[in-house]
């Protein structure tokens with residue numbers, strides 16, 4: 307069978323700072339290849355819709371598999387699915403990924419028959435069966451995690467071991483386009499899956515049913531050794547939660563003499579508790595760290611159920627500075643903020659040396675706030691659920707809110723982008739250009755074109771063809787149950 311895996315286009319955020327390989331789609335593609343199918347990947351973060359159409363007409367796949375990790379990509383994927391269905395009537399269309407897992411019924415209904423099934427949860431364990439069922443007599447909705455217009459299969463099962471989930475990196479073309487900041491080019495790797503915390507605004511923990519699994523240190527180092535790029539983004543939700551795991555991978559990396567530069571994301575309390583692990587990884591090449599600080603006051607941290615206090619956040623920033631890491635932090639802006647609140651955050655963020663990034667509080671499917679948020683959405687347009695648009699009522703008039711949001715990002719980015727930045731990192735830019743890598747240099751000048759108030763406000767005025775369905779309301783004071791939130795359950799593991 308000819309199988310085409312497709313990752314949709316980049317969202318706003320990626321248009322500036324980074325573009326990374328579609329790791330989930332690559333692991334699913336590896337399972338498709340192992341099942342003996344002729345497999346291709348098309349990443350629309352790099353390739354165009356024209357390239358997609360050419361794949362359909364010239365290569366004529368028997369199945370197209372879309373990866374939908376981001377809610378904002380749902381409309382694009384439904385339209386691409388319709389196109390495959392129209393041009394190639396016999397072609398099966400399968401959709402999977404993080405966000406698709408939380409709104410499977412919606413996608414199927416809105417695609418009006420153009421999507422054969424949505425696979426909820428991890429894809430690598432079931433994709434071969436799904437493809438067989440699409441073109442054979444077996445029932446699709448008898449497969450764990452599979453949802454069709456006519457039925458829902460058993461609950462999805464976790465893969466028994468991460469060792470089986472090696473991504474098919476060789477299928478991703480034009481890999482030199484993947485980068486994050488000056489880590490250009492950059493590959494991605496996964497050392498662990500899941501997160502044991504339960505922040506109310508996040509769906510990483512609900513997807514994996516609050517489970518946490520680790521790749522063996524030997525397998526992690528072996529995979530790392532096989533990566534051609536000099537830079538690596540560690541995609542774990544919270545890196546190095548377990549001291550001994552981080553140290554054991556470091557042992558293997560040292561033993562094999564692997565030399566790379568790394569980017570990772572972690573929590574303040576984990577950094578404080580496992581300082582030696584991060585210190586050791588700094589010696590091994592760790593350069594960038596992303597800390598999800600989220601709020602600069604206790605009330606905000608509590609509301610997000612971050613389970614970290616201001617003091618820990620502050621101490622973690624100091625540790626990262628002592629380690630000499632380039633730090634990026636995230637702050638969640640609330641639609642309820644007024645000018646004064648933005649001003650306080652702006653003043654704080656200008657003082658700290660870190661790269662400060664802002665997102666907008668967005669209850670999306672899979673998060674607890676999606677079920678509990680009592681405020682009414684002002685839009686149900688999927689494309690605006692990208693944590694860069696306000697989907698809840700703003701205290702300021704919308705254009706004024708965006709003015710403040712963009713002004714804050716602008717002030718913060720002036721510290722790190724534009725000519726000043728070129729000057730600060732001239733040596734790096736020259737070296738990258740000498741190797742033909744231009745992603746980083748381009749990044750330094752994209753901000754103004756992307757972050758502008760008119761574009762933000764206009765996004766709210768676009769014609770809406772696909773809307774998110776709202777969940778059934780909870781009774782007042784009720785909390786959503788785990789069954790209500792989880793895709794996977796820890797106890798439900800596929801047999802070895």
Ligand code: B12
Pocket residue numbers: 315316317318319320321324325326327328329330331333334371372373374375376377378400401402403404405425427428429430433496500507508509510513541542543665670671691692693694
């Ligand atoms: C790495 C990562 C990124 C990378 C992107 C990498 C990439 N090219 O996809 C970067 C840093 C760029 C990023 C950015 C953003 N991210 Co992000 N990201 C993640 C993270 C931490 C891990 C994803 C990952 O690689 N996992 C490892 C792989 C192996 O797993 P996977 O991709 O989920 O794939 C598995 C399944 O989903 C499934 N599957 C996937 N595809 C397919 C396809 C088929 C056919 C099938 C059957 C199955 C299947 O099988 C795979 C194997 O088991 C997740 C959190 C999480 N734990 O999922 C957040 C997450 C996906 N990101 C999120 C967000 C909000 C964003 C941003 C919007 C944030 C921002 N500040 O703007 C941006 C938008 C990026 C964009 N598209 O342009 C949210 C998603 C929200 C939503 N519902 O839309 C998540 C869930 C984090 C969270 N805290 O809630 N992100």
Ligand code: SF4
Pocket residue numbers: 501502503504505508509510511543544573598
């Ligand atoms: S925000 Fe981070 S720590 Fe909190 S649940 Fe999500 S991944 Fe875990």
